[in-house]
Amino acid sequence: MGWVDNLNGPTGLMIGVGKGVIRSVLVDGNNRSEVIPVDYAINGLIVIPYEFYKSRKRPAEIPVYNITNADHRKAKMGDVITMCKRLGREYPLNVGLWYPDAVITTNKIYHQFNVLMFHWLPAYFLDFLLLIFGQKRFMVRVQNKISTGLDVLQFFTLNPWYFKSDNFASLWDNLSTEDRGIFNMDMHSDYSEEEYLIGCIKGGREYILKEKLEDLPKARFHHKIMYVIDRVCKIIFVGLFVYYLLKWTGVLALFSSNEQ
Structure with missing residues (x-):
């Protein structure tokens, strides 16, 4: 087919x-x-x-x-x-x-948040690193094409x-x-x-x-490594977010005073 x-x-x-x-x-x-x-x-x-x-x-x-x-x-x-x-x-x-x-x-609001956090910020960060090392930048250009394609696609996937x-x-x-x-x-x-x-x-x-299809075993191994890295990074990110949120709202200080 x-x-x-x-x-x-x-x-x-x-x-x-x-x-x-x-x-x-x-x-x-x-x-x-x-x-x-x-x-x-x-x-x-x-x-x-x-x-x-x-x-x-x-x-x-x-x-x-x-x-x-x-x-x-x-x-x-x-x-x-x-x-x-x-x-x-x-x-x-x-x-x-x-x-x-x-x-x-x-x-759509949640989607735009994800696009900002996981599409545009990494793209600008990687292009910044490429600029520092004197390499050709391309990630922002790729994200522009992806965004255009997703904007067209969403009309068909939401209706x-x-x-x-x-x-x-x-x-x-x-x-x-x-x-x-x-x-x-x-x-x-x-x-x-x-x-x-x-x-x-x-x-x-x-x-x-x-x-090459012969590379599938190696790709599966790399896929498992990326899974672990992804989960660890998410746990750290969420943990830091909750920590600073509690600190900003004063809840963390309240717990500290109760312990004393």
Whole structure:
């Protein structure tokens, strides 16, 4: 099953999250996913004009073909994200910026806070270090592209979408057995979403990031190390935040006076 071999769409999002660059995404987990294998869509684009050409009588109204997933295959985006996180642990990418653990939320204020803390501040800090060491700066430029992409994406991930695809599904019934073997576009087939996502991850590693599949054991080991570092840093950060909050509110001084 085909996938798009560039950084546009879901593939780019998976790689960005897998590399630890994207730390927060606005997604409503209850919305249904409309992602289908790209070869299904391309085969549909080939068959539609072919079927239209075969028609002896021109239809009174222009037919509309929505190339979308079959209704019974539209999984909740929350379930897809959970599967992606699990597969990301099984097939991690090579060395990334941080441990891949993006926050999925519908709260725009919380999202903007995460973007500021975990997108922009690290980007400016890393560019500052690159400037000191006389290296070319690029992190802020990368974050600008990521922010633009996420701003466009959130319109589609926060709103529900429903497309009737009866016309598209009927095309499969009109194909001959020979044509079905060439132009697979049966959205009612039992292809595995998990198998498709594994193909996307492996393909992204090998063909986009140029990472060898033989490096997976090393990537899994590095992934575990990054997990420990991520948790330790979060515990220290939260601990310091609570400490200074208690100190600023005077609660810490109150406890100290009680002990004396």
